[in-house]
Amino acid sequence: xxxxxxxxxxxxxxxxxxxxxxxxxxxxxxxxxxxxxxxxxxxxxxxxxxxxxxxxxxxxxxxxxxxxxxxxxxxxxxxxxxxxxxxxxxxxxxxxxxxxxxxxxxxxxxxxxxxxxxxxxxxxxxxxxxxxxxxxxxxxxxxxxxxxxxxxxxxxxxxxxxxxxxxxxxxxxxxxxxxxxxxxxxxxxxxxxxxxxxxxxxxxxxxxxxxxxxxxxxxxxxxxxxxxxxxxxxxxxxxxxxxxxxxxxxxxxxxxxxxxxxxxxxxxxxxxxxxxxxxxxxxxxxxxxxxxxxxxxxxxxxxxxxxxxxxxxxxxxxxxxx
Amino acid sequence: xxxxxxxxxxxxxxxxxxxxxxxxxxxxxxxxxxxxxxxxxxxxxxxxxxxxxxxxxxxxxxxxxxxxxxxxxxxxxxxxxxxxxxxxxxxxxxxxxxxxxxxxxxxxxxxxxxxxxxxxxxxxxxxxxxxxxxxxxxxxxxxxxxxxxxxxxxxxxxxxxxxxxxxxxxxxxxxxxxxxxxxxxxxxxxxxxxxxxxxxxxxxxxxxxxxxxxxxxxxxxxxxxxxxxxxxxxxxxxxxxxxxxxxxxxxxxxxxxxxxxxxxxxxxxxxxxxxxxxxxxxxxxxxxxxxxxxxxxxxxxxxxxxxxxxxxxxxxxxxxxx
Numbered sequence: 001x002x003x004x005x006x007x008x009x010x011x012x013x014x015x016x017x018x019x020x021x022x023x024x025x026x027x028x029x030x031x032x033x034x035x036x037x038x039x040x041x042x043x044x045x046x047x048x049x050x051x052x053x054x055x056x057x058x059x060x061x062x063x064x065x066x067x068x069x070x071x072x073x074x075x076x077x078x079x080x081x082x083x084x085x086x087x088x089x090x091x092x093x094x095x096x097x098x099x100x101x102x103x104x105x106x107x108x109x110x111x112x113x114x115x116x117x118x119x120x121x122x123x124x125x126x127x128x129x130x131x132x133x134x135x136x137x138x139x140x141x142x143x144x145x146x147x148x149x150x151x152x153x154x155x156x157x158x159x160x161x162x163x164x165x166x167x168x169x170x171x172x173x174x175x176x177x178x179x180x181x182x183x184x185x186x187x188x189x190x191x192x193x194x195x196x197x198x199x200x201x202x203x204x205x206x207x208x209x210x211x212x213x214x215x216x217x218x219x220x221x222x223x224x225x226x227x228x229x230x231x232x233x234x235x236x237x238x239x240x241x242x243x244x245x246x247x248x249x250x251x252x253x254x255x256x257x258x259x260x261x262x263x264x265x266x267x268x269x270x271x272x273x274x275x276x277x278x279x280x281x282x283x284x285x286x287x288x289x290x291x292x293x294x295x296x297x298x299x300x301x302x303x304x305x306x307x308x309x310x311x312x313x314x315x316x317x318x319x320x321x322x
Numbered sequence: 323x324x325x326x327x328x329x330x331x332x333x334x335x336x337x338x339x340x341x342x343x344x345x346x347x348x349x350x351x352x353x354x355x356x357x358x359x360x361x362x363x364x365x366x367x368x369x370x371x372x373x374x375x376x377x378x379x380x381x382x383x384x385x386x387x388x389x390x391x392x393x394x395x396x397x398x399x400x401x402x403x404x405x406x407x408x409x410x411x412x413x414x415x416x417x418x419x420x421x422x423x424x425x426x427x428x429x430x431x432x433x434x435x436x437x438x439x440x441x442x443x444x445x446x447x448x449x450x451x452x453x454x455x456x457x458x459x460x461x462x463x464x465x466x467x468x469x470x471x472x473x474x475x476x477x478x479x480x481x482x483x484x485x486x487x488x489x490x491x492x493x494x495x496x497x498x499x500x501x502x503x504x505x506x507x508x509x510x511x512x513x514x515x516x517x518x519x520x521x522x523x524x525x526x527x528x529x530x531x532x533x534x535x536x537x538x539x540x541x542x543x544x545x546x547x548x549x550x551x552x553x554x555x556x557x558x559x560x561x562x563x564x565x566x567x568x569x570x571x572x573x574x575x576x577x578x579x580x581x582x583x584x585x586x587x588x589x590x591x592x593x594x595x596x597x598x599x600x601x602x603x604x605x606x607x608x609x610x611x612x613x614x615x616x617x618x619x620x621x622x623x624x625x626x627x628x629x630x631x632x633x634x635x636x637x638x639x640x641x642x643x644x
Contacts, residue, residue, distance in 0.1 A: 021359060022464060025543070027397035027528060028363035028457075030464045034356040037343060040439070041350035042454055044408045046446040075349035086366045086452045088410070117362070124368040125448045130408045132364055132454040135350075142344060142352045206349060221347070 006095055006121060010102045016113040017081050019136075029117035031082065036136040041072040047090075047127040055170045058097045060184040061129060062104025064256075067186045068208060069133040070108065071258035074193035075206035077143035078135030080112040085131055088124035101129065104185075112190055138197040143204035143262070148222035152203070152263035152289035155272060156234055157189050157281050160211055161247055164254030165239040168246075176238060186258045192281035193260065199271065203263040210253030212298070212313035214261050219296035226263075228287035228309065230302035252300075253313025263289050328417055328443060332424045338435040339403050341458075351439035353404065358458040363394040369412075369449040377492045380419045382506040383451060384426025386578075389508045390530060391455040392430065393580040396515035397528035399465035400457030402434040407453055410446035423451065426507075434512055460519040465526035465584070470544035474525070474585035474611035477594060478556060479511050479603050482533055483569055486576030487561040490568075498560060508580045514603035515582065521593065526584040532575030534620070534635035536583050541618035548585075550609035550631065552624035574622075575635025585611050 011024045022030040045051055045065045056064070066083065073080050085105065089098060098121075109116065114133075166183030169176045188206070196202050203222060205214040211233065215226045230248075239247040264272050269285070276283035287301075300309040307315035333346045344352040367373055367387045378386070388405065395402050407427065411420060420443075431438065436455075488505030491498045510528070518524050525544060527536040533555065537548045552570075561569040586594050591607070598605035609623075622631040629637035 022466065026464075026466050026468075027394040028361045028400075028455075030359050030361050030398065030459070032359045032461065037352050037354045038360065039350045039352050040406065040454075040456070042406045042408045042440060042442050042452075044410060044442045044444050044452070046410055046444055049445050072349040076352065078350075084362065084364045084454060086364045086408075088366060088368055088448075088450050118364060120364050120366045120452070122366050122368055123371050124450060126410075126446050128410050128446060128450055128452075130364075130366070130442070130450075130452045132362075132406060133350075134362070137352070139354065142348075144344065144348050146348075 006098065009099065012116050015115045017115050019081065020115055020117065023115060023117050033136060037139050037142055039073055039076045039078040039135040039137055039142060040132065041069060042130060042132045043069045043072060044128060044130040055167060056184060058100035059104040062101035063108050063185045065129040065131055066105045066108050067188050067258055069131045070112065070190060071188040071206040071208060073133055073135035074189045074260060075204050076135065076137060077141060077193050077196040077202065077204060078137035079194040080114045080133060080135045080190060082115050082117045082134040083109060083131055084117060085119035087121045088126065088128035089121060090125055090127055093127060141197040143196055143202050145203060145205050145218045145221035147201050148203035148218050148224050148263040148289050150224060150289055150291040152265055153269045153285050154226055154228060154261065154263050154287040154289060155283050156211065156259060156261050156286050157192060157283050158257065158259040159234045159236045160207060160257050160259060161235050161239050161250035161254045163256040164250040165243055165247065168243060174242060176242065179238060182257070186256065188258045189260045189281055192276055192279040195275045195279055199264065199268055201265065205261050207257050207259045207261055208255060210255040210313055211261055212252045212309050213311045215298045215309065216311045218261065218263065219298050223292055223296050225290040225292045225296065226287060226298045227290055228298065228300050230300055232284060232286040234282065234284050249313060328420065331421065334438050337437045339437050341403065342437055342439065345437060345439050355458060359461050359464055361395055361398045361400040361457040361459055361464060362454065363391060364452060364454045365391045365394060366450060366452040377489060378506060380422035381426040384423035385430050385507045387451040387453055388427040388430050389510050389580055391453045392434065392512060393510040393528040393530060395455055395457035396511045396582060397526050398457065398459060399463060399515050399518040399524065399526060400459035401516040402436045402455060402457045402512060404437050404439045404456040405431060405453055406439060407441035409443045410448065410450035411443060412447055412449060415449060463519040465518055465524050467525060467527050467540045467543035469523050470525035470540050470546050470585040470611050472546060472611055472613040474587055475591045475607050476548055476550060476583065476585050476609040476611060477605050478533065478581060478583050478608045479514060479605050480579065480581040481556045481558045482529060482579050482581060483557050483561050483572035483576045485578040486572040487565055487569065490565060496564060498564065501560060504579070508578065510580045511582045511603055514598055514601040517597045517601055521586065521590055524584055524586050526582060529579050529581040529583055530577060532577040532635055533583055534574045534631050535633045537620045537631065538633045540583065540585065541620050545614055545618050547612040547614045547618065548609060548620045549612055550620065550622050552622055554606060554608045556604065556606050571635060
């Protein structure tokens with residue numbers, strides 16, 4: 001593969017972001033943002049570790065890799081602006097297939113007016129898609145995991161467990177277009193997240209590794225207890241019908257749904273509901289925040305019993321005295 | 323490897339950049355820079371493609387990977403600020419060795435007060451080190467390849483061909499500490515580059531793929547001819563003595579010296595010499611810029627004969643009528 005001609009083929013013909021000064025044509029890209037804070041993150045997906053060509057087309061690989069990164073921007077309450085792409089490409093990938101990976105990224109990027117502003121393409125044994133994203137957020141309104149406070153309502157967007165169930169559908173030839181779409185081309189909650197700058201305080205995290213993990217991250221960072229009710233955690237009826245013995249695990253720790261979990265004061269909760277409606281994003285209360293004596297913990301209530309929910313989604317019943 | 327405990331082990335205990343708002347502890351990092359332009363680039367190095375454990379210690383791998391990225395920031399005339407690291411790690415790499423990769427990066431980063439502000443560590447078949455860097459530059463003073471103009475002096479910093487010769491020394495057991503250091507722990511020309519904001523116009527490119535390639539990039543982007551004199555291109559006497567039949571190729575296209583090639587008006591050339599002295603950076607004139615009828619080209623003069631120098635360093639003699 002000729003790196004130079006390939007770069008030419010994926011170079012944007014026009015840019016959308018007014019803050020961009022120099023795009024893909026020099027040693028680096030240049031932008032300017034005097035009025036907002038800049039948010040940045042990197043996320044890498046590796047073939048046969050994070051995705052397989054048996055279950056994803058090259059287009060989906062690009063789409064989902066960028067979706068995972070946009071979900072990090074959403075989790076900060078920011079609006080996407082730019083992305084950089086680093087590809088490690090094995091010799092059995094054709095230039096056409098790589099073009100499809102970029103087409104998948106472009107498809108999602110254009111929805112949010114994001115510009116591709118640089119990258120790197122090198123040879124290797126295994127396809128690795130590493131994306132760095134940049135977003136903007138109103139000054140001092142980035143949304144952190146550490147912002148939860150006792151008394152807050154815990155909320156979640158969308159439905160959980162879909163992406164894992166969608167993978168299972170593909171693997172077993174179950175034709176459920178909605179679940180399969182949730183695995184291959186998930187839509188991160190940007191439209192909801194970017195509306196959160198009007199709040200005085202919101203704790204926020206994206207559900208990339210499962211809500212069990214993300215709830216624990218909020219609990220740890222904020223040094224609080226999260227008390228979640230399994231009955232309130234949102235999931236589709238499809239997954240409980242199709243996979244009755246496994247859906248509960250997937251709801252708690254299936255991961256890659258790219259939904260959001262957050263906490264907000266009771267006073268501002270109605271405003272969250274309103275903002276979610278504007279963004280066309282389903283949002284529900286799933287529990288409450290309580291004070292923690294120590295380092296934070298997550299409790300799950302189900303059928304009247306209370307368990308400790310750890311990061312990997314494993315629960316164990318608590319004695320009453322706890 | 324436990325990703326979470328490893329991330330804890332490499333998380334900075336303090337940050338140096340005053341513009342940083344949130345470092346390694348959430349879904350993304352946050353910074354604010356109202357007064358300067360932001361420069362960003364990504365560069366990826368893959369084991370057995372860009373480096374080998376036979377010739378580099380894990381420390382050197384980290385050091386050189388960051389050096390390659392800093393060289394891109396230098397090529398834009400910017401001052402380094404932050405970096406994000408994405409590692410793909412095979413199972414035969416120990417946590418201790420990975421710690422050494424990070425120590426190599428930190429060693430160079432601390433020289434320029436850079437903060438590590440995020441990253442990603444995933445499993446894979448082959449070590450891939452992908453680094454995204456951020457730098458700042460005075461507004462509208464980023465230095466582009468496209469800025470060369472007819473009449474400019476072409477200059478180069480340092481000496482060329484050293485990194486390639488250093489690799490050969492390691493492979494053949496030749497103990498030349500200077501050349502070996504130039505291969506393993508090259509020092510990008512940040513101190514020189516960041517002083518260029520006082521110039522009205524400078525074209526700049528870093529010598530990552532060999533000066534033949536970089537000179538052509540300037541010629542193409544600026545639509546000019548670069549006329550270089552081989553006798554003026556700087557190289558050490560060591561490489562011509564140790565490798566008499568190969569050093570000429572390496573000077574032109576050895577690559578990874580992370581020096582700079584640039585062009586500046588005759589009027590401002592004395593100021594370049596002065597700034598280079600302040601930055602303790604050797605700089606010499608290596609040729610002149612002339613008008614081009616078409617898309618730009620690079621000519622090399624050697625022993626009174628003129629050749630066309632193409633991107634890969636290959637030269638062919640020109641007839642007099644050209």
